[in-house]
Amino acid sequence: MRILVLSQYWTPENGVPQRRWSWLSKILVQAGHEVLVIAPPPHYQRRLGLKQWFSRKNILGANDLETGNSGEKILRSGFFPAGPSLTHRILNQASVATSMLFMQVTKRKQLKNFNPDLVIGTVPALPTAVVTQFVARILHTPYIIDLRDAWPELLKEKGDWNSGTGKRSVREIVLTKGPFQLLTALTERAMNHALHHADGIMTTSQDLTEHMERDDARRGAAGARRIRTVRNVFPPKTEFIASDKGQKSSKELNVLYAGTVGRAQKIDNAVKAVKIAQDRGYDINLRIVGDGATWHATKATIESLGINATIEHRVPADELQNIYEWADTALVHLTDWEPLNRTVPSKTYELMSLGVHTTAVVQGEAARLNEELGAGVVVPPENPEALAEAWAALIDDRSKLTVSPSGREWVATQRDEVVPEAFLDIVYAVNNQHEEP
Known part of the structure; x- marks a missing residue:
């Protein structure tokens, strides 16, 4: 073809x-x-x-x-x-x-x-x-x-x-x-x-697939287009596996956000959470690595609050291993826009693959995957108080930083078997349907 x-x-x-x-x-x-x-x-x-x-x-x-x-x-x-x-x-x-x-x-x-x-x-x-x-x-x-x-x-x-x-x-x-x-x-x-x-729609989450199928049913167009979930489980840029931070003795928490510093992330929510935790006597070091439309505004917020946080631009892929190893937990972060409930950020799968503990500030399918696969903690978006409390709980009991291997195994199966099959299935189905007399 x-x-x-x-x-x-x-x-x-x-x-x-x-x-x-x-x-x-x-x-x-x-x-x-x-x-x-x-x-x-x-x-x-x-x-x-x-x-x-x-x-x-x-x-x-x-x-x-x-x-x-x-x-x-x-x-x-x-x-x-x-x-x-x-x-x-x-x-x-x-x-x-x-x-x-x-x-x-x-x-x-x-x-x-x-x-x-x-x-x-x-x-x-x-x-x-x-x-x-x-x-x-x-x-x-x-x-x-x-x-x-x-x-x-x-x-x-x-x-x-x-x-x-x-x-x-x-x-x-x-x-x-x-x-x-x-x-x-x-x-x-x-x-x-x-x-x-x-003739076909590929989505990156099952919730969005089902949402679009319901929409087709409401419009009386059920089955008119093929819809398949093709998740963003592409191979990560580094192949290392993170060490178990639940075994590390420390009264500090290193928090990493490596991704887009954009409109849909509103990462200043995490910056405010660090300030709340810091005011309560908890030592949290936040490191933001990435670029996007809110980068400069986020930098200004960090400087105005005087917290233990840094923000830097995107780094080469070969530097990511050291950055991930530094982190006790890594952020997956979205704001509270309703359509984002049907989004699973690709960073979710990357962190699972690498065995990095996740602080998931998300809702919907992304939240369920993190909880079901034992990948970390889930916090509702736009709630810095709840985020500060979640991080404080990780400092008080670092055993909670140990992640289940279920996430890594699930992503590997999705990457090697499930998603390629779903992708080729919709390609063949649409092409075959068009060729039928």
């Missing part, structure tokens, strides 16, 4: 979407399929000025194919440089989506030679869902949407998106009063249309 993948994120960048699709591409290639990817060149993890960006290739897309680490072929689209603000993000995603559409004409020869049997679009970025639908129509192929979060329902939380970013710019204030409201309404409508007409 020949499969065309549309994505706004791809290797050699090192992020969750990139690592997910390097793994899924390898599964497809090893199963004997050809994979062609349309994605922009790496640019999200570096600051790119307009002079550096301005070239025919970056605007219109490349002509030559690259070969990825998983055996996939990559055709690079055009793009506009990304930035931390919502307006920069919107411009960036819109530019990539527009380039992908234009490439159906400008790269028609390459696409015709490939002649895909199936198109898969991975979301976010949000415009990719709509582009995938258009491209599939142009190529007369079925399409699958890889829906990695509870979109478009998360758009309903747009009023709270910037609450953790600190003071907003005048541009953002003006744009969110009207244009942004209109844009999100149009995006939600277009995205729902693309999702409802998709």
Whole structure:
């Protein structure tokens, strides 16, 4: 089978979407399929000025194919440089989506030679869902949407998106009063249309799969699209197994957050929890490693509270082993937006694989997995008092830092058996359904 993948994120960048699709591409290639990817060149993890960006290739897309680490072929689209603000993000995603559409004409020869049997679009970025639908129509192929979060329902939380970013710019204030409201309404409508007409949907949590199946039943469209759970259990960036911190004698607690410091995480909740615990006489050392829209606001909060906490930017993968070994417990952290109840952060699986004790500030399926698999403690989001109490309890009784091997074993089974089977199942099912007379 020949499969065309549309994505706004791809290797050699090192992020969750990139690592997910390097793994899924390898599964497809090893199963004997050809994979062609349309994605922009790496640019999200570096600051790119307009002079550096301005070239025919970056605007219109490349002509030559690259070969990825998983055996996939990559055709690079055009793009506009990304930035931390919502307006920069919107411009960036819109530019990539527009380039992908234009490439159906400008790269028609390459696409015709490939002649895909199936198109898969991975979301976010949000415009990719709509582009995938258009491209599939142009190529007369079925399409699958890889829906990695509870979109478009998360758009309903747009009023709270910037609450953790600190003071907003005048541009953002003006744009969110009207244009942004209109844009999100149009995006939600277009995205729902693309999702409802998709031949298949891949989600990353069972709760989201069941939620979408119930939605199909309410709309009288049960069975019209195939929905499968394809979890984010891609291999971690390091293979070490953490030591048992329940055997360590200490009156301090080292807490690590290594991940996106973004709008949906609102990691300042953890910063406030450290302050509460510190005021009660508990020694907690918080280390935040990552990047995102709320990084600077979080740094300012740490400095204003005067707590034992540091925040640093993303580090290379080969440094993660030492960071994880330092930690007594690691945070998986989301805010209390209702759609996030149907999200399981990929960090959940990574920490289970490495045997690192987890402090899971989550609800829904993510909370249940942590509790059922003995991976750590669960605390409700946006409750710094409860989080401070949970950490104090770990200091008072460090035996609670010992984690069950069940989590590591469960993730390994999901990675090696369950998820590859579910992924190939939906690919074959959608393709076979389309070929039936």
